[in-house]
Amino acid sequence: MTAVERERLAIAADLLAPRLLGMLLVRRIAGKRLAGIIVETEAYLGAVDRASHAFAGRRTARNQSMYGRPGIAYVYFTYGMHHCMNVVCGREGEASAVLLRALEPIEGLEVMRRARGPGRGGVPRADQELCSGPGKLCQALSIDRSLDGADLTTGKAGLWIEPGRGEAGVVGRSARVGVDYAGEWAATPLRFFIEGNAHVSGKGGARPGRKRAGGG
DNA sequence: CGGCCGATCAGCT
DNA sequence: GCTGATCGGCCGA
Secondary structure, eight states: OOHHHHHHTTSOHHHHHHHHTTOEEEEEETTEEEEEEEEEEEEEOGGGOTTSTTGGGOOOTTTGGGGSOTTBEEEEEETTTEEEEEEEESSTTSOEEEEEEEEEEEEOHHHHHHHHOOOGGGOOOOGGGTSSSHHHHHHHTTOOGGGTTOBTTTOTTSEEEEOOSSOOOOEEEEOOSSOGGGTHHHHSOOEEEETTOTTSSSSOTTSTTOOOOOOO
């Protein structure tokens, strides 16, 4: 990642979130390269944002990396079993971040499949079941708390972001997921995704034969 | 120190 | 669509 790109991470989360769409999240494990196109993100706006872990300036051992330099990762553990990854952005100390919610996997799919484990009946998982959710993509890329605070601009920890290759597609926008408790912030449209992309979360695409809302 | 709950997922109905 | 899994973090006492 170049110095210019690094500088661009110092922008507000609601500007960075759509800009990350189409870019690549890359992981190197044991010499192997795993990568996916970022197709879904959510912006979290720091102290003012009731849905943010940094709401009202909350700062604990768990979320301290949110207050670090733009361009580092904030990885947290939730629901007793899942990890989620954010890109810290804005000015240092602002505690803004962008949650990566889904990827379209393009490199290292076999490694991802192994990390995700077998699907129902031991059947290998479909491509769109690998990274179509914030917990899933962390499992597929073996991202856990050991990568909390990792510098994504140097990639030294084996995790970084690269420019995309070509058009990202039409960007859709909606309220964020799973933040119903956040008052008016719950309805604020801070979720961004690539319209029509099969790897966006919550499509039920991993369940063939299942009815789903008509897409457009 | 106890209790509650979550930026989720998968499996069943 | 609904719910159990599963446990660390956080808050209140």
